[in-house]
Amino acid sequence: MRIDHLADHPGWMQTIAAWHHEAFGHLAPGKTLQDRWLTLQTTVQRDALPMCLVAHSGDGHLWGCASVVRRTLTHDHLGPWLSAVYVAPTHRGRGIASALAERAAAECARLGFAELFLFTPRNESLYRRLGWQAFDRTLIRETPAVVMKRHVRWR
Template identity: 35%
Template sequence: MGDNSGPPALFHRMAPTANLRIERLTPDADMVDTVADWTRAAWGHLNPEITRAAWRIETCDNAGPAGVPSTFVAWLDGRPVGTASLVAHDMKTRTDLTPWLASVYVEPTARGRGVASALVRRVENEARSAGLAHFYLYTPDQQRLYARLGWEPVEQAGYLGERVTIMKRQLDARSA
């Protein structure tokens, strides 16, 4: 589902807040609707045929107990501000690549405070705990963010009407 995680490069990064926590989303959590609404608002235009109800079901399906799939919610100063997931597949055209960091979203008011980076690190730790050697993502515009976090570009591709970069993160002793 790409990402919508950060401010344009011209914005200055603010210091991260100590009041940031990241929690696992469970299928029965009150936050399922919020996460589904965030991600549908960010990427629903790429799949306009998918209803809100179907988007919610997919959000529940991605809220696994551990490993793949897993979804996380970032809380800043006691309010939910972002999400990210670890899923088996995120690009219908690249089912040969698995698993994926997906749906990295941070509310506009919380961007530039390290929330996206913290979410990515949490998903990375989940992938490592699951014994994964690597995982992928795609992004139309956040290559610099992910490169700073250790992701390497794999290829450029057209996907759902966008030009995207597929990136890979190796998970080995050097990335721990």
């Protein structure tokens, strides 16, 4: 598995926008697929936020993605945020989401941030295993979610 910046593989933007729309559309129902694609265009960079990371086979097969953004749907005063972690169904259970989260933490450390935040409606145990700590619970469009943080540093 390889993890790169979306900036290295911009041809995957349409697939990722569709993944985000399908998986996370219920959290921001007013956003269209086109809106998601336009937002994703802002993440095509390596040395600033927002950024998107892609997990892939190394030979042209996209497996998953994760973004790091300054703000998200909750706790506007905190950031940056690990956001929109998605792994294609045929590749789940292989540690790809964990690898993306770890790389996102490393990218945040590289950019000088001390902490990284996330919210998750259903993967609290995954992130706890990676060293994240829950500090709040919230509702996002009537979906319960746990809000977590972790200190970031190079490993």
